[in-house]
Amino acid sequence: NAGVTQTPKFQVLKTGQSMTLQCAQDMNHEYMSWYRQDPGMGLRLIHYSVGAGITDQGEVPNGYNVSRSTTEDFPLRLLSAAPSQTSVYFCASSYRQGAHYKETQYFGPGTRLLVL
Amino acid sequence: GENVGLHLPTLSVQEGDNSIINCAYSNSASDYFIWYKQESGKGPQFIIDIRSNMDKRQGQRVTVLLNKTVKHLSLQIAATQPGDSAVYFCAERHMDSNYQLIWGAGTKLIIKP
Numbered sequence: 485n486a487g488v489t490q491t492p493k494f495q496v497l498k499t500g501q502s503m504t505l506q507c508a509q510d511m512n513h514e515y516m517s518w519y520r521q522d523p524g525m526g527l528r529l530i531h532y533s534v535g536a537g538i539t540d541q542g543e544v545p546n547g548y549n550v551s552r553s554t555t556e557d558f559p560l561r562l563l564s565a566a567p568s569q570t571s572v573y574f575c576a577s578s579y580r581q582g583a584h585y586k587e588t589q590y591f592g593p594g595t596r597l598l599v600l
Numbered sequence: 601g602e603n604v605g606l607h608l609p610t611l612s613v614q615e616g617d618n619s620i621i622n623c624a625y626s627n628s629a630s631d632y633f634i635w636y637k638q639e640s641g642k643g644p645q646f647i648i649d650i651r652s653n654m655d656k657r658q659g660q661r662v663t664v665l666l667n668k669t670v671k672h673l674s675l676q677i678a679a680t681q682p683g684d685s686a687v688y689f690c691a692e693r694h695m696d697s698n699y700q701l702i703w704g705a706g707t708k709l710i711i712k713p
Contacts (some may be wrong), residue, residue: 517648592643
């Protein structure tokens with residue numbers, strides 16, 4: 485298993501540009517999520533999905549869109565990049581156990597985004 | 601407001617000593633807590649978790665203690681090794697956050713040779 489993979493590893497954007505951060509997992513996990521991590525801070529949840537076709541907003545969803553057409557993929561789209569979106573973005577996944585999703589999330593290596 | 605925070609942003613420990621990383625939380629309704637380790641340039645990795653109906657849970661070289669009276673969580677690492685150098689995050693879960701994890705700011709653990 486490759487686990488959770490993210491591309492690209494690093495990206496520089498100009499203000500106003502759009503782009504998609506890719507995330508894929510091969511563990512057949514139902515739950516996937518996107519976080520951003522700013523220097524000296526913990527992770528903040530952007531969007532999450534509990535299964536294909538289902539997405540929901542997290543703590544900081546503004547400026548980002550997601551979709552979940554398959555179990556494996558959960559892309560994050562920046563509609564019009566702003567310098568405030570400069571951050572490290574992590575994708576994570578977890579599996580379902582009974583009625584609950586396991587809180588133990590498996591994280592990808594991250595994408596470093598710089599918006600000029 | 602809700603807060604999951606840490607008492608010390610940086611902790612320096614002699615190799616071989618025990619490390620204790622602390623975390624405070626403010627939501628008494630939190631029912632689940634988890635510790636992650638993040639090495640430089642990598643994503644967070646699960647260390648250990650504990651549910652609110654427990655006071656203590658042990659893993660390999662790690663112990664998590666939960667004191668619900670003072671809303672305090674700690675991670676103890678026994679016989680600290682150079683490979684333990686990382687940032688450690690605590691996170692909590694409660695109904696108010698729709699059961700999504702709320703993360704603290706992290707503590708950087710530095711191991712002195």
